[in-house]
């Protein structure tokens with residue numbers, strides 16, 4: 698059992714102190730071809746919805762196990778739970 702730091706709910710990776718994973722996710726997002734990438738405004742809108750979601754914990758969606766910053770970056774991707782976005 699792990700004691701100490703509580704998971705940061707409502708946080709994306711960098712805000713949760715997960716800089717190592719955050720860098721990897723940003724690198725993966727950068728590799729998505731522009732034609733498949735979500736527009737900047739839509740991307741921010743999706744992440745704001747995730748920040749308010751009860752299933753977000755330390756940047757991970759508990760409904761699908763994805764890092765939301767990566768999942769939201771593909772324009773054809775959808776929220777796995779009742780299509781919040």
Ligand code: SF4
Pocket residue numbers: 746747750751752753757758759760761765775776777778781782
């Ligand atoms: S992808 Fe959907 S279910 Fe997952 S954290 Fe974001 S809003 Fe919530």
